Amino acid sequence: MDIWLSDLNQISHIGINLLAFSPLDVTNHVNPMKMSQMVNYAAARGVTIDSAAHNAEIVPVQAAVLHDSLHLIAKALESFRPLPREFYSPVSCSAASRWPFGSSIMNYLNTVGLDGLTGTITMQPSGRYQHTLRLLKLERNGLSDIGVWNSKTGLNIADRNLAKPLKTTAGTEDDPLRVVSILQAPFLMLKDESKAPPYGEITEKDVHGFLISLLNRVSRLIASEGKGFKYKLYLVPDREFGLRDKTGNWSGMVKEILEDRADLAVGPFTLTAQRESVISFTKPFMTAGIGILYQAPRGSAPNLFALMRSLSVNLWFASLVATAAIGVSLWIIGRFSPLEWSNEHFCTGFATTWAVNVFNLRNSLWFAMCSLMMQGCDINPRAVSTRLLGGVWWFYTMFLSAHFIAKLGTRCSLVNYLTIMCAKLAHYMSQTVEFEIP
Numbered sequence: 393m394d395i396w397l398s399d400l401n402q403i404s405h406i407g408i409n410l411l412a413f414s415p416l417d418v419t420n421h422v423n424p425m426k427m428s429q430m431v432n433y434a435a436a437r438g439v440t441i442d443s444a445a446h447n448a449e450i451v452p453v454q455a456a457v458l459h460d461s462l463h464l465i466a467k468a469l470e471s472f473r474p475l476p477r478e479f480y481s482p483v484s485c486s487a488a489s490r491w492p493f494g495s496s497i498m499n500y501l502n503t504v505g506l507d508g509l510t511g512t513i514t515m516q517p518s519g520r521y522q523h524t525l526r527l528l529k530l531e532r533n534g535l536s537d538i539g540v541w542n543s544k545t546g547l548n549i550a551d552r553n554l555a556k557p558l559k560t561t562a563g564t565e566d567d568p569l570r571v572v573s574i575l576q577a578p579f580l581m582l583k584d585e586s587k588a589p590p591y592g593e594i595t596e597k598d599v600h601g602f603l604i605s606l607l608n609r610v611s612r613l614i615a616s617e618g619k620g621f622k623y624k625l626y627l628v629p630d631r632e633f634g635l636r637d638k639t640g641n642w643s644g645m646v647k648e649i650l651e652d653r654a655d656l657a658v659g660p661f662t663l664t665a666q667r668e669s670v671i672s673f674t675k676p677f678m679t680a681g682i683g684i685l686y687q688a689p690r691g692s693a694p695n696l697f698a699l700m701r702s703l704s705v706n707l708w709f710a711s712l713v714a715t716a717a718i719g720v721s722l723w724i725i726g727r728f729s730p731l732e733w734s735n736e737h738f739c740t741g742f743a744t745t746w747a748v749n750v751f752n753l754r755n756s757l758w759f760a761m762c763s764l765m766m767q768g769c770d771i772n773p774r775a776v777s778t779r780l781l782g783g784v785w786w787f788y789t790m791f792l793s794a795h796f797i798a799k800l801g802t803r804c805s806l807v808n809y810l811t812i813m814c815a816k817l818a819h820y821m822s823q824t825v826e827f828e829i830p
Contacts, residue, residue, distance in 0.1 A: 410530035413541065415510045415523075416456055426509060427451045430459065451509075460508030464515070468500040568622035571596075571607070572645050572654035574631060579603050579660050596625035603658045606677060623656070633659065636666060646671060702799040711792060715764050718785045719757035722778055726751030729775035751778065764789050 416427075430451050451459075469475075476493075483491055498517075506513045511524040527539035527547070539549040573580050580601045582588045588598055596604065604625075611621055634646025642650055645657040649671055663673055700708065726732040726749055733747040750771050751759070762769040763785050773779045 412528045412530075412535070413525040414528055415453055415525055416451075426459075427456075430455065453510075456509040460506065460510050460513055463508060464501065464504065464506050464513055467504045467506060468497055471500050471504055472497060568624045569655045570653065571623045571625045571656045571658060572628050572648045573603060573625055573658050574628050574633065574645065575599070576660060577601070591627060592629065594627050596623065599625070607658065626654075633661060634667060642670065702796055711764065714788070715760045716757065718781065719753070719760040721781060722751050722756040722759060722773070723753045725777050725781060726756065726773070726775070729777055731775040732773070732778060760785060764792075766790075766793055 472493075479493055502515045502517060504515075512522065514521040523543040525541045526537055527541060527549070528535040529538045530536075537550070539547060541547045575581065578601055580599050580603050582594070583598060583600050588594065607623060607625075611623075614621060628645045628648060630643055630647075632644030634642055634644035636642050641647075645654070645659065645661075646667060648654040649657055657671075660678070661667070661673070663676070667673075732751055733749050735747055751773070755771055759769050759771060759773075759782070763782070766789060773782050
């Protein structure tokens with residue numbers, strides 16, 4: 393809001409459309425005198441203001457707001473007089489009790505008013521009641537006041553025709569805009585390819601599409617606010633959007649803008665940092681994303697046998713068959729081995745009248761099943777042949793358990809990896825390509 397503190401003489405004659413808001417009210421004949429006194433007071437004490445050399449009636453906004461705030465407080469205290477004796481007593485910043493006169497002063501602030509440097513000031517409990525901003529426009533002789541914005545009444549333009557068209561090297565404001573584009577359906581297409589003129593002679597009368605509708609719509613919107621615009625469209629000669637070669641030269645529609653052959657380029661431009669470094673883009677009129685279809689991971693219903701999926705059905709079946717085969721083999725070998733027969737009961741240890749073989753068919757299958765489940769068993773082989781067969785079975789169950797744990801860990805890691813990759817892919821697909829107008 394301190395734009396008037398800058399020297400605008402160098403750009404006021406080249407036709408730049410520059411608007412600014414100012415909270416300072418220079419229309420009041422008293423305010424310029426106050427501003428001049430503030431500038432002189434600051435200069436007498438060694439404080440310089442950039443605008444003092446060419447405009448002594450303008451001060452920074454911060455200084456003007458501080459000026460009005462102090463005068464408003466002084467006016468409220470003036471209304472509060474005579475001040476009681478307790479008003480002058482020192483106030484402790486660390487005490488829990490509040491100052492008894494604070495609410496009274498706030499009430500006086502809400503009742504007094506002031507015509508300050510920033511306009512008429514009226515207060516209410518929530519703050520300043522009404523704000524006023526002056527609308528300024530840059531002309532040949534500097535900034536000119538063309539309207540007022542008020543927080544209650546809105547914007548009021550004093551004179552819409554105050555700023556006359558400025559003559560520039562490209563023409564006047566009434567000249568049609570030179571628009572360059574490129575043929576690409578459905579944005580810009582020929583109306584009738586059989587009757588179309590040569591490529592270099594195609595104009596807005598020979599084409600239709602989304603871009604033509606967009607330009608006409610923007611022109612109507614601007615016309616509803618005061619004045620529309622006309623345009624002349626031509627196609628880019630090299631039929632390219634714009635790329636920079638190794639030497640730094642541009643091609644396509646970017647080249648047309650940089651060499652001042654076009655005022656505007658419309659088309660399905662992709663915004664890149666390289667292009668944005670040389671031209672300016674509008675807000676995107678269309679956002680398009682490149683899509684890749686993939687099957688998202690779907691959670692399955694809870695299953696009591698989900699852990700068994702770590703091994704194949706054939707391996708589980710083979711393990712059950714091997715368990716039965718080991719049990720039957722232990723039973724057969726135990727029947728022929730004399731060391732597996734005993735006259736003592738294997739649980740109580742009492743003598744029996746006849747020899748007992750602990751590895752009957754039921755106990756043999758139980759021993760094989762307990763070994764497969766990596767659990768202990770209350771019977772163990774005693775003969776060399778049965779111990780050898782049991783040791784081989786224990787080695788098998790050890791490797792089977794290790795394989796089961798490894799496959800289970802790999803399966804869980806794979807599910808987590810697929811979940812993370814799908815999340816990353818979804819984030820990547822959310823990145824879009826924006827079509828804009830430079």
